[in-house]
Amino acid sequence: MKITMIGTGYVGLVTGVCFAELGHMVTCLDINEEKIAVLKKGVSPIYEAGMDELLPKNIEVGRLSFTTSYAEAIPEADLVFICVQTPSGEYGKANLSYVYAAVRECARHLDGYTVLINKSTAPVGTVHAIKKFLKEVAPEKDCDVASNPEFLAEGVAIKDFLEPDRVIVGVESSRAETALKEAYFPLIEKGYPFLVTIPQSAELMKYASNSFLAMKLSFINEVADFCELVGADIKEVAYGMGLDKRIGTKYLQASIGFGGSCFGKDVRALIHRGEEEGYEFRMVKALIAVNNVRYLTTINKLKKHLGNLKGKTIAVLGLAYKAGTDDTRDSQSLRIIFELLDHGADVRATDPKAIDHFKTLFPRADEVNFFEKPQEAAQGADALLILTEWDEYKNLDLTALKNVMTGTVIVDGRNLYDRKNIEAAGFMYEGIGR
Ligand code: NAD
Ligand code: UGA
DSSP: OEEEEEOOSHHHHHHHHHHHHTTOEEEEEOSOHHHHHHHHTTOOSSOOTTHHHHHHHHHHTTSEEEESOHHHHSTTOSEEEEOOOOOBOGGGOBOOHHHHHHHHHHHHHOOSSEEEEEOSOOOTTHHHHHHHHHHHHOTTOOEEEEEOOOOOOTTSHHHHHHSOSOEEEEOSSHHHHHHHHHHTHHHHHTTOOEEEEOHHHHHHHHHHHHHHHHHHHHHHHHHHHHHHHHTOOHHHHHHHHHTSTTTOSTTOOOOSOOOSSSHHHHHHHHHHHHHHTTOOOHHHHHHHHHHHTTHHHHHHHHHHHHSSOTTOEEEEEOOSSSTTOOOOTTOHHHHHHHHHHHTTOEEEEEOSSOHHHHHHHOTTGGGEEEESSHHHHTTTOSEEEEOSOOGGGTTOOHHHHHHHOSSOEEEETTOOSOHHHHHHTTOEEEOSOO
16 A cells, blocks of 8 residues: 655654555655655664664665655555644643644645544544544545554554554544555454544543553552552562552553653643543543652652752763653653752763753753763762663663762662662662662
8 A cells, every 4th residue: 555654753753664564655754854864864863673674674675765745745645644743732732733734734635535544642533623624625635534543652662563452543434444454454464453443432542541551650659659658669569469460560660750752741631631521530630740740759869868969969870761762752851850950960961872862852951961871970979860771771880880979879760770789789779669
């Protein structure tokens, strides 16, 4: 099939490359000329496992191309997927201006029957709103609109797409259903669940899934804080809870709080969409309230040992919001480093992949010193914070760190270490919930 992806960010690029890998002819379109120029050379602007292999491979065999031109990418396409950003707008409302800009431009170039599929995360009712919009701006076009929410997680995005827990399509016509089935046929054939629903259900499924996962995270973080009060160990508690198959072991790792471009904005958008209907999502509101102040846990652990942070040197290991990605959008590291700077601390930061991305997002990047390696960042530090669970940080040379640091505090925001080992190396240990 001929498929066009509008937007070549984390979702559009990964899903475009993967559709090509499944055998389709894919054109990826973006208005960002710099991004497209780099992609045309087979170079990925993002770090994602497997991308460096699949991207050049599919360009080479002629199944994947890149463009900034709607006139080039739209008329021939059987399916057009919208994968543009849907950031938080006023009061948490999902900002759909990028989606509508893409739909408007796309509509001008549609030629012959096309299925326009919204893959961007957008509130329940968006498919119907796009349909209405198309009727106004391009009534003569032969086009169906569908929803196909994307569930990939960064760092494992390619695997998530090619080995999905489920593919969801929200459709209102059998033509659209058939076209989407054909697009996903190689996965359906392998037995991955393919669920066809009405658009409203597909749209809500995405928000409900992200909010549920985020709720698990805020819940376990609350239990972790309580563990510290009563002398329990959250790793033991979470493991024991997770053995109950109804609960499951995933998304129970207590931490500095969840980050990333989506959980926060999607939770806020669900709350807002509820309010539009006069409905209050009380549990969803609570989960975001817990996460909003989560960064203070890390700051308070530092203060407990160092007192006033003014003039203290803090080594920060990890800027990405999770391991496996160079993405720092809504990373807890942003909040924590902001707070450290506000307290007058000197911050020495490192990350194996995310320093450049962090610099583009963090407004006070010029106040932070960046280093390639943990040991360089730790030089002269009063305390060391581990904020991202990179493999590189799981086996740090504690003796070498001890030799270069001034202080002896390690705050392990991802519970990567055992207290015993850290203390045996001469440090004071602060984990999360233990
Ligand atoms: P992103 O910001 O990385 O990428 C969006 C891309 O769209 C950018 O490259 C931008 O230049 C391009 N764009 C914007 N307007 C355009 C237009 N009119 N025409 C062509 N290109 C345009 O965003 P993302 O992280 O890929 O997320 C995209 C959507 O997918 C969001 O709704 C997000 O909630 C959802 N989502 C994201 C993830 C994730 O892990 N990042 C996972 C599932 C769903
Ligand atoms: C999340 C969902 O997992 C995807 O299914 C969804 O498609 C995506 O959001 C989206 O809509 O954008 P992502 O944000 O990439 O994916 O990453 P996750 O692995 O879910 O992690 C989110 C945050 O939770 C990270 O900060 C991570 O460190 C944290 N986390 C995760 C924990 O603190 N503990 C855990 O046990 C798991």
